[in-house]
Amino acid sequence: MSEDRLSRVFAALADPTRRDLVARLSAADATVGELAAPYDVSLQAVSKHLKVLEDAGLVSRESRRAPVRLEAEVFDLMTKWIERYQQQAEERYQRLDALLAEMQEDRPARETAREEDAS
Amino acid sequence: MSEDRLSRVFAALADPTRRDLVARLSAADATVGELAAPYDVSLQAVSKHLKVLEDAGLVSRESRRAPVRLEAEVFDLMTKWIERYQQQAEERYQRLDALLAEMQEDRPARETAREEDAS
DNA sequence: AAGTTACTCAACCAGACGGTTGACAACTCG
């Protein structure tokens, strides 16, 4: 289910530490130890964070001590989801604006038919 | 802190029900009851979901029974974050590809004499 | 082979999360 994947991706990025990890990995691959160094949490905690990112498909590694690498393709999944509804919403607002503009053209004193108005 | 806001937005969208609410609201505003109808969870649960979306700034309402409206601008926040690191990562991969291609041009047998380059 | 380094697994804990039910607040309407 791709739906589930999207949930994991969003959940993974909901944590500031994990977003920071992604940000740093976008600049350069790095090992777990290197990644953990700047934070004042334990290495195990960072290792867990990386597992979450890995399960979401945002990150990969060839072996245990190999540098962690960002999988940038996953971003497309999010971007697509976002863009779809963003566009849809914006189009709707544009239609609303158009409607309001159209109503504006009519005389304010004698506007066109609300519900209480007999037709 | 805008950082915190981003966390709330991502966390809000990590839940499939909430993503579905956003999807439906992108098509049309709707009241809480209307929104709750299709799901087989209680109205209270949906009310809670809407509160999460509202706290994340994804959704707004003028009064209690007023239709819920999608705030599409928040999407920009996410899109910006994503694009930044996506681009950065892609550029890095391109540089890596270029480097690999360059290394490929040199004879494997001969050593690293790279002087005939004339671009 | 032994020792060190780098990382993960396991158990545990406090707090957040998604859901429930029940009570209540607020608006609409006869």
Add this chain to the structure above:
DNA sequence: CGAGTTGTCAACCGTCTGGTTGAGTAACTT
């Protein structure tokens, strides 16, 4: 006014999450 509708608040429950520490595993170094 009183009654019904609509939505929220509060308390509770089981599960997930982010953190800890301690032990174990895998891989380099000597």
